[in-house]
Amino acid sequence: MNCGTKQKAIFLDRDGTVNKEKEFLWKPQDFQFIPGAEKAIKIFNNLGYIVLVITNQSGVARGFYAEEDVIKLHCHISGLLRKQRAVIDAFYFCPHHVDGVIEKYAIDCDCRKPKTGMIIKAEKDFNLDLERSIIIGDKEIDVLAGKNAGIGEKILIRSGHPIDEKNTVADSVFDGLYDFALFFKNRADQISPRRSSPR
Numbered sequence: 001m002n003c004g005t006k007q008k009a010i011f012l013d014r015d016g017t018v019n020k021e022k023e024f025l026w027k028p029q030d031f032q033f034i035p036g037a038e039k040a041i042k043i044f045n046n047l048g049y050i051v052l053v054i055t056n057q058s059g060v061a062r063g064f065y066a067e068e069d070v071i072k073l074h075c076h077i078s079g080l081l082r083k084q085r086a087v088i089d090a091f092y093f094c095p096h097h098v099d100g101v102i103e104k105y106a107i108d109c110d111c112r113k114p115k116t117g118m119i120i121k122a123e124k125d126f127n128l129d130l131e132r133s134i135i136i137g138d139k140e141i142d143v144l145a146g147k148n149a150g151i152g153e154k155i156l157i158r159s160g161h162p163i164d165e166k167n168t169v170a171d172s173v174f175d176g177l178y179d180f181a182l183f184f185k186n187r188a189d190q191i192s193p194r195r196s197s198p199r
Contacts, residue, residue: 158175
């Protein structure tokens, strides 16, 4: 745990935001990044943000796959990113669903988005300043979780899911993660222009 200066983070939904959505994805061979996602994550890394994934994985509660399968997939994702010199600092997932068939997971938990359990755990693990952090997802529940946790900036991206752009709690809507990353980098450069190298 980092007990020093509070850090800023970018929270990412997984399916439909980082990777192409496939119902109940758990096999590494079925995983595909959305084009530009790796570059976006690298941009966030270079801007000094902790990058975290928070994802609802009710397939565990429904008996489609185990927690160990989710962890293996996340290790696979990390390996792919490592080849691009990009890093997701941690993955958080909620295995619960009230309609689950696996008894220990069939509960009304505090971590399934739009609830805030995963965000609060990450806040403690990384000593985060949530007001200076950002959450990005392709569903309203993602940005609602951010609002409920007090995250400073909430971004929706268009993945094909119906979203009400006029009534969302999101601050902005973008076509994809890479589109936001480019906008965000440009904004950061304007606020803090790079200094010339010392002679």
